[in-house]
Amino acid sequence: MSDEFEAAIESRKQEHLWYAQGDVEAHTSAGWSDIELVHQAVPEIDFESIDLSTEFLGRTLKAPLVLPGMTGGHTDAIEINVNLARAAERYGLAMGVGSQRAALRAPALAGTYAVARDEAPNAFLMANIGAPQLIQQGEEDPVSESDVDELISMIDADALAVHFNWLEELVQPEGNRNAVGCIDALAHVVKYLGARTPVVAKETGAGLSREAADQLVAARVAALDVGGKGGTSFAAVEGQRAAARGDSLRAKLGEVYRDWGLPTPVSIIAAASTGVPIIATGGIRSGLDAAKALALGASLVGVARPMLQAAIKGENALAAVIETYLTELATGMFLTGSATVADLRGSPRAVLGTTAQRLQALGLPTDIAGSR
Ligand SMILES: Cc1cc2nc3c(=O)[nH]c(=O)nc-3n(C[C@H](O)[C@H](O)[C@H](O)COP(=O)(O)O)c2cc1C
Incomplete structure (x- = not known):
């Protein structure tokens, strides 16, 4: 692989951090206001004894929160991954690193991811690679079995996240646009890893339909991260990158598709029917959104862009944001009479409004109990 290719990945990842601090959220919300939890006026709970701990893939987390895969592969990422990892360790959370593709091509970059394990020796850490990298893309060879081992050993990962980010790839000027064979390649990776390391399939902001969730679970992934619409829009991120390059076609493409995808609450209900644990990421912007996602059937919630923005500011800013989410979540638990x-x-x-209409139009239940 050429030096220019490696340098291009490095600078793209740096640009993502920069654009992610700007105006890149979907214009239409995830629809959390359509989900109403029922107030319990007689809760019989001591707020101080609310238990946020939860099980995920055989491990106990102190709270049902993930700092999802976002960065690595360039020097600016080190401090961010250090801050995210220290928070994951301190609060007993799960954490993902960003796509490790750059470090497979340029091993000198491995340390930008490995800092996560150095700083979070006990946290549940997820390695990360793109589904497009599991198959041949032009001159770029697919990830090999030894590459998969390398991704995991780089951060002594507890799971491998494989991200399906086709919306981003289609808008990205230099994106990979061949998806043929990805699901077979994913099944191969799952089989290769066997009982050693569970695989989590994740979207990155366009959500999962029931059909997609079924396909991924048929490939025997251990969990799904729905990465639904309503938060960070990678069409917006890549469209803005394209605009800065004078690529007006892709700049417009990014705007046209800024709100593409299945909103997170709809994706949770679609994916929960598979029976595998669900991570709800995409537009979770408060601990109340998190409580609603858990009530809809998610095992964990992921908060990406707000955590990234705080981690860029520093450890204290990140701790304040995490504590806000956890307090808001615990408040929702108290008010619904949920001690655990x-x-x-x-x-x-209650599922109301356009979310209820959308579920109905898609043939999905508004209540998990009614799902298969
Ligand atoms: C700057 C940035 C970089 C990201 N990079 C990755 C990545 O490398 N791999 C991945 O699986 N997801 C990546 N994501 C997607 C997030 O994990 C998450 O699915 C998405 O941002 C939606 O969550 P949010 O609305 O809370 O931001 C990235 C997100 C951001 C903001």
Whole structure:
């Protein structure tokens, strides 16, 4: 692989951080206001004894929160991954690193990801690679079995996240646009890793339909991260990058598709029917959104861009944001009479408005109990 190719990945990842601090959220919300949890006026709970701990893929987390895969592969990423990892360790959260593609091509960059394990020796850490990299893309060879081993050993990962980011690839000027064979390649990776390391399939902001969730689970992934619409829009990120390059076609493409995808609450319900644990990422902008996602059937919630923005500011800013989310979540638990995350998952909720209409139009239940 050429030096220019490596340098291009490095600078793209740096640009993502820069654009992610700007105006890149979907214009239409995830629809959390359509989900109403039911107030319990007689909760019989001591707020101080609310238990946020939860099980995920055989491990206990102190709270049902993931700092999802975002960065690595360039020097600016080191401090961010250090801050995210210290927070994951301190609060007992799960954390992902960003796509490790850059470090496979340029091993000198491995340290920008490995800092996560150095700073979070006990946290649940997820390695990360793109589904497009599992198959041949032009002159770029697919990730090999030894590459998969390398991704995992680089951060001594507890799981491997494989991201499906086709919306981003289609808008990105230099994107990979061949998706043929990805699901077979994913199944191969899952089989290769066997019981050693679970694989999590994730979207990155356009969500999962029931059909896509079924295909991924048929490939035997251990969990799904729905990465739904309503938060960071990678069409917006790549469209803005394209505009800065004078690529007006892709700049417009990014705007036209800025709101493409299935909103996160709809994706949770679609994916929960598979029975594998669900991570709800995409537009979770408060601990109340998180409580609603858990009530809809998610095992964990992921918060990406707000955590990134805080991690760029520093450790204290990140701790303040995490504590805000956790306090808001615990408040929602108290007010629904849920002493544990498991109680919250079974608590009553009403699904209203366009979210209910969308679920109906897609043939999806508004209640998990009604799903297959
Ligand atoms: C700057 C940035 C970089 C990202 N890079 C990756 C990545 O390398 N791999 C991945 O799986 N997801 C990546 N994501 C997607 C997030 O994990 C998440 O799915 C998405 O941002 C939606 O969550 P949010 O609305 O809370 O931001 C990235 C997100 C941001 C903001």
